[in-house]
Amino acid sequence: MSARTHDMGGAPAGPIDRSEPPVTLTEQRVDAMMALLREPPLGLFSTDAMRRAIEDLAPDVYLGSAYYERWCYAMRDLLVETGVLTDAEIADRLAAVQQRFETEGAPP
Amino acid sequence: MTTAHRHDRTHAHAATADHAPPGHEWEFxxxxxxxxxxxxxxxxxxxxQARIDAVEGATPIQGSRVVARAWVDPAYKARLLADGNAAVAELGYGFDGPKLVALENTPARHHMVVCTLCSCYPKxxxxxxxxxxxxxxxxSRxxxxxxxxxAEFGTVLPEDVELRVVDSTADCRYLIIPLRPVGTEGWTETRLVDLVTRDSMIGVAPARTPQTDHGTDV
Structure with a gap:
């Protein structure tokens, strides 16, 4: 049995990019929301559930995504799993957000 | 938001560009x-926003203070090595949840920390x-x-120094106590704190030496 995608210890890989770009606002928000959803008083899901959601991403998504991008997809999946949001309302809102940017070019 | 920015998605990664449009699907x-x-x-x-502010304010300084205390106080170091969570709590630092294991670098043995499965880290x-x-x-590597x-981090370890790599998990985090630099005998704890870099506590670099202590790297 081969290792799952996240289990990458010992796998061949190239040189380490040691640059430290500043964390973007989007990344900060994902980090903050994930913490607030996970911790008391909300406690919607555990740290282990969050890790499992990240590890369950399709291999091409996992490997092709930035770190907090994976968190964002995992957060979406966990919010649907826990019944906080539905796939349909997320899809609708995502389309609306994209439409808004196309027509207005900026957040409200 | 100017018109010129409207379709310039390269701006999405500027940390301070609060109103830059998203550049990637996931940002929408x-x-x-x-x-x-x-x-x-x-x-x-x-x-x-409050959470973002709290995270932004977190720096490696607490780790540096723990290490500096361990350098000057052998009894504290013994307690830190025996029970990391309790020892950092002595200094008023909460480390709830995962077990905290402190490992001491010596002239004969070096430690470095990784999380092969994800990103576990003593935040x-x-x-x-x-x-x-x-x-x-x-x-991976x-x-x-x-x-x-x-070596990519500029740390060339002599072959006769044993190297132990420790793999963090959701339940266990590591703090490395780097070697105290030579030439710091008699230094105060406060002065030593400045030598304890983040990278030295991950184990990819030594602590700063008195000669290199002019403080721009992290």
Whole structure:
């Protein structure tokens, strides 16, 4: 049995990019929301559930995504799993957000 | 927002560009999820911002203070090595949840930390982890060719120094106590704190030496 995608210890890989770009606002928000959803008083899901959601991403998504991008997809999946949001309302809102940017070019 | 910025998505990664348009699909998803969570009163914008501020304020200074204390106080160091969580709590630093294991570098043995499975890191002591710690390259190679990885960080470990790589998990985090630099005999604890870099507590670099202590790297 081969290792799952996240289990990458010992796998061949190239040189380490040691640059430290500043964390973007989007990344900060994902980090903050994930913490607030996970911790008391909300406690919607555990740290282990969050890790499992990240590890369950399709291999091409996992490997092709930035770190907090994976968190964002995992957060979406966990919010649907826990019944906080539905796939349909997320899809609708995502389309609306994209439409808004196309027509207005900026957040409200 | 100027017209010129409207379709210039390269700006999405500027950390301070609060109103730059998203440059990637997932950044729209972040907006959609956040709006829905706020509308449904699951979260508030104020709580999200407060959390961001708290994370931004976290630096490796607490870890540096723990190490400096261990350097000057052998009894404290013994307690830190025996029970990391309790020892950092003595200094007023909360480390709840995962077990905290402190490991001491010696002239004969060096330790470095990785999380091969994800990004586990002693955040309460060191702040947010650097991007490279979470990278595929570091996670993969730290356990298969650690000396080569250390060399990329400018740390060339003599062959006769044993190297132990420790793999963090959700339940166990590591803090490395780097070697106290020579030439710091008689230094105060406060002065020593400045020598204890983040990278030295991850184990990819030694502590600063008195000669290099002019303080721009982290």
């Amino acid at each position: 998803l972040e907006i959609a999820l956040r709006e829905l969570l706020i509308e449904k009163r699951v979260l508030t914008a104020a709580a999200i 309460p002591l060191l702040g947010l982890s650097p991007a490279w710690y979470k990278s595929r390259e570091y996670r 730290a356990v298969s060719e650690p000396r080569a990885v250390l």
